[in-house]
Amino acid sequence: MSDADLALSIDQEVPPLRVEHRFAASRTTAVVGPNGAGKTTMLRVIAGLLRGDGTTRISLGDEVFRDGRVFVPPHRRGVALLSQDARLFPHLTVAENVAFAPSAQRMSRAEVRERVARWLAAAEVADLAGRKPDELSGGQAQRVAIARALAAEPRILLLDEPFRALDVDVASRLRALLRGLLADHGRTTIMVTHDPVDALGLAEDIVVLDQGRIVESGSTREVLTNPGSRFSASLSGINLFVGRIGEADAVVDDRGNAVVGTPGDDAPADGFAAETPAAATFSPRAVAVYLDAPHGSPRTALQATVRDVVPRGDHAVVNTDVADQVVAAEVTWAAVAELGLVTGLDVVLVVKASEVRVSAVAER
Known part of the structure; x- marks a missing residue:
């Protein structure tokens, strides 16, 4: 785990994104904004799935992920990205899905088993270990996806509207689960969401993006209860x-x-x-x-x-x-x-x- 801030500087034309921000170490930041504001693009640049242009600079403390000379590939960044689609490997069991990242980190079999058991239990899906993804409900699949992401023990966790495709009651239960899992502050988390309850329930800080630019940022409570931008004032109404x-x-x-x-x-x-x-x-x-x-x-x-x-x-x-x-x-x-x-x-x-x-x- 890292106690270093994630520093981000992006100035690109396509897709348009001009962002300069420092995400505080070991905290959760919600990213909100209208559709097309650049939220998902920003996550993909941080993850390394989009390279960004030559002016892009991403660093975790003194470690540079991307600048004019350096590009660290996604699998070497210690970043996990979880979206609204669980995207589990269909040919692997639940336990094998969760074991994928620890196994790729060349851990011993005993260490892999311990980590898989720990995160299956934390995500409350230990009883599903032997099932295949097509045997899971949407809520169960997303719990497994959360366990798989955290089993990699990433330094940075990126959440791209992880509850959007779920029923309200299922999303509420998953929100409660994730709140507990993020409470240890063992990683820096950035979460894109349209739901102010998710932002307040999970994030200490918030960033408001509009047309590829940050128009407001600060404490989640202060921004959402006393908003200064048009979007945050109208968030979900x-x-x-x-x-x-x-x-x-x-x-x-x-x-x-x-x-x-x-x-x-x-x-x-x-x-x-x-x-x-x-x-x-x-x-x-x-x-x-x-x-x-x-x-x-x-x-x-x-x-x-x-x-x-x-x-x-x-x-x-x-x-x-x-x-x-x-x-x-x-x-x-x-x-x-x-x-x-x-x-x-x-x-x-x-x-x-x-x-x-x-x-x-x-x-x-």
């Missing part, structure tokens, strides 16, 4: 309220603001422990706006200040500040006029608890 688990499945921020919801499919069977870092995700349509606290006792009522009001089709999106996080509400234009919603106005937001999903997020 949902609210992300980040804090820690409090009472009654509530996510509570540092100021005591709380959003109540229902644990997602990635929650442990006995629920999340108190103080677990977590995020509440919910649609702007689940948020109602009031000038004063409504009658009754809504489970989630947040004091907020209007940041701006922007059109969305025949409705308006009211972006508000709740302490240091942004929460959006979708309302009718009639409501905007009736309530007099303008920048700087103090309001109360009520969120339907039945439409809030609570998920664990990466520890900061």
Whole structure:
């Protein structure tokens, strides 16, 4: 394993990609952006599957993978790439697939067996060791692919939307599995995703790519809860309220603001422990706006200040500040006029608890 940063400098015309960034050692970075932004191209250049032009420079600490004179082939970089397609070798069993990289590293048979057993168990597929890929479900195949990638014990792990082809419940369980596997910080991980829950759940840092350029980067929490770029502000069109688990499945921020919801499919069977870092995700349509606290006792009522009001089709999106996080509400234009919603106005937001999903997020 390496504790050196991965430094990347790419300036090429085809496909267009102008990126200069340093990925922190032993951390997970999410890469998000619109389709065609250059996310997968960047991963393929890092992996060595695309050479890049002569100005490209990739280094891991003092070790150069690519520059004007050097090109280290993919198999010598210590990089593993996992995509949404498991791409298991069809003629090999599950155990043989996982053993492929350790065997290629010329380890002894005993060492290979130990590593295969360890990663099959970690990916929770030990009982599938003797099966062929065509006998596996999509979720099982992706678990095996994760085990195969990590059995190589790569210094850099690249994940290209690994959950995109899976059902939501299967993806949630795999997210929980991968969160545990990445928690040891034994490698530098870069993950392309369209899902903000994946980004928050797995990555400490985030990079926003648009038209081949980095338009925003930093802490995942800060970028997604207080976005500075148009894309990160519209990412999946949902609210992300980040804090820690409090009472009654509530996510509570540092100021005591709380959003109540229902644990997602990635929650442990006995629920999340108190103080677990977590995020509440919910649609702007689940948020109602009031000038004063409504009658009754809504489970989630947040004091907020209007940041701006922007059109969305025949409705308006009211972006508000709740302490240091942004929460959006979708309302009718009639409501905007009736309530007099303008920048700087103090309001109360009520969120339907039945439409809030609570998920664990990466520890900061």
